[in-house]
Amino acid sequence: MIKKSLKARKSELSKTQRQLDILSNSIFKKGVLPTFKEKLESHKISSFQPKTLKILQINIGYMCNQVCAHCHVDAGPDRKEMMPPDIMIKCIQTMNDAGVETVDLTGGAPEMHPHFRWFVEQIRKKTKVKEIIVRSNLTILLANKKYHDLPSFFVKHNLHIISSLPFYRKNKTDRQRGSGVFNTSIKALQKLNAAGYGKPESGLILDLVYNPSGAFLPGDQNALEQDYKKALSKDFGIVFNQLFALTNLPISRFLDYLIASENYEDYMTTIVEAFNPSAVANLMCTNTLSVSWEGYLFDCDFNQMLDLKVAVDQPHINQLDVKKLQNRNIQISQHCYGCTAGAGSSCQGSLT
Amino acid sequence: MFINLYSYKYNIMNKEYYNPNDLKKFGEITTWSKELGDRFFEYYNKVFDEGALSSREKSLIALAVAHVVQCPYCIDAYTKDGLQRGIENDEMMEAVHVGAAIKSGSVLVHGVQMMNRHDQLSM
Ligand code: SF4
Ligand code: SF4
Numbered sequence: 001m002i003k004k005s006l007k008a009r010k011s012e013l014s015k016t017q018r019q020l021d022i023l024s025n026s027i028f029k030k031g032v033l034p035t036f037k038e039k040l041e042s043h044k045i046s047s048f049q050p051k052t053l054k055i056l057q058i059n060i061g062y063m064c065n066q067v068c069a070h071c072h073v074d075a076g077p078d079r080k081e082m083m084p085p086d087i088m089i090k091c092i093q094t095m096n097d098a099g100v101e102t103v104d105l106t107g108g109a110p111e112m113h114p115h116f117r118w119f120v121e122q123i124r125k126k127t128k129v130k131e132i133i134v135r136s137n138l139t140i141l142l143a144n145k146k147y148h149d150l151p152s153f154f155v156k157h158n159l160h161i162i163s164s165l166p167f168y169r170k171n172k173t174d175r176q177r178g179s180g181v182f183n184t185s186i187k188a189l190q191k192l193n194a195a196g197y198g199k200p201e202s203g204l205i206l207d208l209v210y211n212p213s214g215a216f217l218p219g220d221q222n223a224l225e226q227d228y229k230k231a232l233s234k235d236f237g238i239v240f241n242q243l244f245a246l247t248n249l250p251i252s253r254f255l256d257y258l259i260a261s262e263n264y265e266d267y268m269t270t271i272v273e274a275f276n277p278s279a280v281a282n283l284m285c286t287n288t289l290s291v292s293w294e295g296y297l298f299d300c301d302f303n304q305m306l307d308l309k310v311a312v313d314q315p316h317i318n319q320l321d322v323k324k325l326q327n328r329n330i331q332i333s334q335h336c337y338g339c340t341a342g343a344g345s346s347c348q349g350s351l352t
Numbered sequence: 353m354f355i356n357l358y359s360y361k362y363n364i365m366n367k368e369y370y371n372p373n374d375l376k377k378f379g380e381i382t383t384w385s386k387e388l389g390d391r392f393f394e395y396y397n398k399v400f401d402e403g404a405l406s407s408r409e410k411s412l413i414a415l416a417v418a419h420v421v422q423c424p425y426c427i428d429a430y431t432k433d434g435l436q437r438g439i440e441n442d443e444m445m446e447a448v449h450v451g452a453a454i455k456s457g458s459v460l461v462h463g464v465q466m467m468n469r470h471d472q473l474s475m
Contacts, residue, residue, distance in 0.1 A: 167438065168438075169440065210438075212435070212436070214435060216432050216435045216436050217436055218436065219436040219437040219438060220437075223407070223408070223437065224437075224438055227438055269376070273376070
């Protein structure tokens with residue numbers, strides 16, 4: 001089980017350029033597989049551009065209490081990057097200027113940011129944002145006394161909770177997220193249920209995220225949701241709203257795993273062969289903008305982790321120009337195949 | 353020296369009966385007999401649709417049969433299929449045991465034929 005981020009281990013793969021090189025070389029350079037651009041062109045999609053901006057996904061810091069093996073953020077306790085308050089204030093201004101409907105707070109573990117609660121309160125006070133999502137890893141709710149009252153804070157501000165639970169049984173979850181994570185996650189889910197989350201008619205939404213614990217694609221989202229609902233209710237009395245089945249993208253720690261386990265080429269072949277053109281129109285980068293802790297802008301959280309900033313002159317929230325952003329081309333590379341494989345994948349689950 | 357070694361290895365690879373990459377070329381069987389190939393794949397896909405049995409149950413049956421017919425391509429394909437469906441490793445192994453039990457049972461039940469023939473031929 002890994003204990004440190006790639007960055008703390010001084011791994012070559014912590015360098016974004018190295019990851020981009022890997023994604024463009026070997027099988028893609030040799031022409032064994034088409035690049036994502038070539039694939040789009042073969043389906044007569046020469047470039048793809050964003051639609052109206054709806055979701056602002058803000059990564060407020062890379063610190064996390066967990067060090068999951070597949071983490072695309074390379075998050076962990078050793079990551080100290082945190083969004084400063086002035087960038088948070090700028091984000092709030094942007095929500096108003098751009099008429100953002102949904103704010104999606106992510107990390108790391110966003111709750112570990114010292115200004116997390118203040119930020120949520122400010123968003124509720126100063127904007128007309130309809131929905132605030134928090135991507136909570138569940139174990140944080142029990143990690144320290146200071147987090148024990150988070151469920152009531154979530155309720156107070158009607159936050160939409162989206163949490164990762166890689167599987168409804170212990171083994172697979174612990175292998176991916178660390179030993180003991182499953183039991184703690186179950187306790188956290190019970191706490192959220194007790195606060196009303198996931199209960200029909202409470203209006204408090206609790207969604208779960210499934211992602212494969214290895215080098216394979218997720219199965220059918222609805223079938224998995226039924227399995228999860230049955231098992232979690234029977235074994236632990238847990239209820240939740242929806243399950244989102246996400247594909248692991250070949251970047252950061254998952255890329256490291258793919259290479260170390262000699263699954264890289266097979267996995268890339270799998271996601272290329274599973275390319276689904278009908279997923280392209282709904283890709284999350286078409287209605288989402290991702291903001292990094294420093295205020296830089298990206299087409300999505302994955303591009304953020306590859307340091308592929310939005311293709312405009314000044315890709316920073318301080319110089320955000322909604323019109324210019326609307327006309328940009330989305331930055332793509334071979335990791336994008338993860339979003340278009342099979343039923344498609346986004347932070348809100350399947351796309352088709 | 354390096355080149356020789358490489359081409360030596362490459363030749364050996366090509367002389368293997370089973371190559372994992374051939375699984376990806378399964379669809380190409382249609383090129384030499386399109387109609388039969390197309391009909392086979394249509395039938396194959398239909399078989400695995402949800403029906404009286406769930407696709408999950410069918411996947412486990414396929415995995416057990418894959419072992420009984422000892423097809424490395426099918427074992428590869430249905431192990432992956434099981435993982436994608438969230439089928440657990442104990443479920444997969446139990447399915448393989450079902451296949452093994454039927455296979456060994458089918459050997460042993462012929463022992464009755466042996467006994468019958470033995471008794472018929474003996475005084
Ligand atoms: S909980 Fe999320 S952010 Fe933290 S290490 Fe795991 S995947 Fe990464
Ligand atoms: S990784 Fe996915 S969401 Fe991001 S730019 Fe590529 S296709 Fe879009």
